[in-house]
Structures are given as C-alpha cells and as structure tokens.
Amino acid sequence: MNGELEYIREDETIDDLQLKGLNLIQKKDGFKFGIDAVLLSDFANVKSKHKVMDLCTGTGIVPFLLYGKYGPQSVYGLEIQEEMVDMAKRSAKLNLLGEQIKFFQGDLKNIGKLKQFEKFDVVTVNPPYKLNSAGIINTNDKLAIARHEILCNLEDVIIASRILLKDNGRLFMIHRPERLADIFTLMRKYKIEPKRVKMIHPKIGKAPNIVLVEGQRDGGAYLKWDAPLYVYDDNGKYTKEIDSIYWRI
Known part of the structure; x- marks a missing residue:
C-alpha cells in the first residue's frame, strides 16, 4: 500500500476492479463508475489488434475494463474535465500501463484536436444522458457535467465518433432507450x-432503462437485436448474466 500512496490524494481512494489486478483511482465522495461502464465494456467487440478511443472517459474506467478484458493494442481516453484526466493518468501509472492506456484532456467538439489523433478501430462512449433543458444547472458541477448535456450533446458525440473511426470502424454506445430515435437519426445523418441493439431491463416485467447500440462507419443497412438482459431476478439478486459480466462466475 505504501507504494500506492504516491499516486493518490487525500480525498481519493484506490478501488480494485477485480480484473487482472487492475485498480482505479476515484474520489471518495465524488462521481464513481457504475454498471453502465461494465455493460459497455462487455458489449464492445474489441480485438487484441485494435486501437480504441473512449470518449467522455471520466476517470478512465472503460479503458481499464477494455484492456483487462480484451488486451487491445492501445486504448486512449478523451475527457474535458482536467481533474478527472489527472486521476486517470495516475491510474495508468499505478497499473504500469502508461504506454498501453493514454488519456488526453480536451473537448470532443474541437474538430481540429480530433483530427490530430490517428484513426481508431473502435470508439466507445458513455455520454451524458440527460437533456440540458430541465432548469438551471451549475456548469461547474462535475456530477452535472457527467450526467447532463452541458458541455456536449448526442450530436457532438456522433460527429466526433465519425471523425475518429477508421473506414468500417465500430462505435459502441450506452444510453437511455427514450433517446433511441435520436441515436438512430444522428448515426445515419453522419453515416454511422x-x-x-441490446436492451437492459431492471428485472423481468419492467421496461428497459438502458440501451446499448453498435454502429459501423459507412456500414450497410442491417440491424440486429440482441436478446434482452435483466439485471435483477425476482428475489432482488443479480441475475447469472450480470454475475458473469462482473466476472463473479
């Protein structure tokens, strides 16, 4: 533990990801990753030869999960909040993965910056879900920035993905089912x-509250629906599918 102390601040903690010894630095009382990141990393089809970019990467949870699960050639993360990027970079050093996993501070609306990157086989994104139209939101609130379309919206995310992807590269996104029409419309607008599609339900009999979507840059028209995933069983416990995704079985 003494060796780990050089990587963390007083208000931070190191969380064991329960995956190949990987750890993640997070705020003790701040935004922490949840099931969305785990579901997205499981849904993404990543190969060992791939180069991956994760947009809206936060403290870097998705890049670490992708690397631990699939061992891609490299994973980059782009995040606008400087404090989160700093934590992500320190997590990379903590895990001795500074060459394989790299993080960059920047705005995904900055087209010039995006074009400076190489092209990627895969782009993943867990974007802000909530429309920025429900009253006044503190634009300096880190949690609000992560959850509301304050600094970027869905169209910005799709445009950035189009720029970053190789020909026939794949985009993997997690979002809310009520935005599915917007997602499809914007993907086609920018030729992704x-x-x-995979729907995530809290339990059997409940409407889905999460959707996973895969898109292909300049791909042909053909849409496949995966079997739905249920998070909890009738006893309020995680289903076997969720336990499997969390590497418990």
Whole structure:
C-alpha cells in the first residue's frame, strides 16, 4: 500500500476492479463508475489488434475494463474535465500501463484536436444522458457535467465518433432507450449505420432503462437485436448474466 500512496490524494481512494489486478483511482465522495461502464465494456467487440478511443472517459474506467478484458493494442481516453484526466493518468501509472492506456484532456467538439489523433478501430462512449433543458444547472458541477448535456450533446458525440473511426470502424454506445430515435437519426445523418441493439431491463416485467447500440462507419443497412438482459431476478439478486459480466462466475 505504501507504494500506492504516491499516486493518490487525500480525498481519493484506490478501488480494485477485480480484473487482472487492475485498480482505479476515484474520489471518495465524488462521481464513481457504475454498471453502465461494465455493460459497455462487455458489449464492445474489441480485438487484441485494435486501437480504441473512449470518449467522455471520466476517470478512465472503460479503458481499464477494455484492456483487462480484451488486451487491445492501445486504448486512449478523451475527457474535458482536467481533474478527472489527472486521476486517470495516475491510474495508468499505478497499473504500469502508461504506454498501453493514454488519456488526453480536451473537448470532443474541437474538430481540429480530433483530427490530430490517428484513426481508431473502435470508439466507445458513455455520454451524458440527460437533456440540458430541465432548469438551471451549475456548469461547474462535475456530477452535472457527467450526467447532463452541458458541455456536449448526442450530436457532438456522433460527429466526433465519425471523425475518429477508421473506414468500417465500430462505435459502441450506452444510453437511455427514450433517446433511441435520436441515436438512430444522428448515426445515419453522419453515416454511422446502426448495426446492433441490446436492451437492459431492471428485472423481468419492467421496461428497459438502458440501451446499448453498435454502429459501423459507412456500414450497410442491417440491424440486429440482441436478446434482452435483466439485471435483477425476482428475489432482488443479480441475475447469472450480470454475475458473469462482473466476472463473479
């Protein structure tokens, strides 16, 4: 533990990801990753030869999960909040993965910056879900920035993905089902063809509250629906599918 202390601040903690010894630095009382990041990393089809970019990366949870699960050639993370990027970079050093996993501070609306990157086989994104239209929101609130479309919206995310992807590269996104029409419309507008959809339900009999979408840059029109995933069983416990995704079985 003494060796770890050089990587963390007083208000931070090191969380064991329960995946190949990987750890993540997070705020003790701040925004922490949840099931969304785990579901997205499981849904993404990443190969060992791939180069991956994770947009809205936060403290870097998705890049670390992707690297631990699939061992891609490299994973980059782009995040606008400087404090989160700093934590992500320190997590990379803590895990001795500074060459394989790299983080960059920047605005995904900055087209010039995006074009400076190489092209990627895969782009993943867990974007802000909530429309920025429900009253006044503190634009300096880190949690609000992560949850509301304050600094970027869905169209900005799709445009950035189009720029970053190789020809026929794949976009993997997690969002809310009520935004599915917007997602499909914007993907097609920027020539990222929706290819696969997976609905996540809290439990059997409940409407889905999460959707996973795969798109292909300049792909042909063909949409596949995966079997739905249920998070909890009738006893309020995680289903076997969720336990499997969390590497418990």
